[in-house]
Amino acid sequence: MKLLAKWLIGSASLLAAPYIIPGISISNFYSALVAVFILGILHITIRPILLFFTLPINMLSLGLFSLVVNAIIFWFLSTIVKGLRVDGFVAAFLGALFVSAVMFITDKILRNEE
Numbered sequence: 001m002k003l004l005a006k007w008l009i010g011s012a013s014l015l016a017a018p019y020i021i022p023g024i025s026i027s028n029f030y031s032a033l034v035a036v037f038i039l040g041i042l043h044i045t046i047r048p049i050l051l052f053f054t055l056p057i058n059m060l061s062l063g064l065f066s067l068v069v070n071a072i073i074f075w076f077l078s079t080i081v082k083g084l085r086v087d088g089f090v091a092a093f094l095g096a097l098f099v100s101a102v103m104f105i106t107d108k109i110l111r112n113e114e
Contacts, residue, residue: 002110006103010036013102014084021098023091024084031083038080039099042073070096 011032018024026032050069051058058065075092078084086092 005110006106007033007036007040009106010039010099010103013099017095017098021091021094023087024095026085027083031081035077035081035084039073039077042077047073067093067097070100074099 011029014026014032014035015029018026026035047069050072051066054065054069071089071093074096075086075089078086078092086095
């Protein structure tokens with residue numbers, strides 16, 4: 001049940017992102033559901049590989065380069081999902097930051113219910 005709640009809230013945050021961040025557009029709720037699902041898969045598979053190869057830069061930046069890795073994954077997501085458009089790196093960075101922040105808060109709230 002919690003997984004479904006996280007998925008729906010993530011999709012809602014992706015639908016809200018174009019209203020807050022210029023340069024992001026999403027066509028409908030179905031595209032948001034698919035995008036959040038694929039984003040989860042990319043975070044499980046590709047993100048650890050990218051973080052491993054960028055470990056020296058990540059250590060020098062005290063972990064802040066992981067935000068850049070998230071933005072790259074978010075930007076790559078827009079090439080995969082039809083209906084999601086991200087215009088540039090700044091929009092991808094802010095969009096990834098917004099969706100990650102919403103998902104972080106959602107995770108904390110759902111963990112407190114246990």
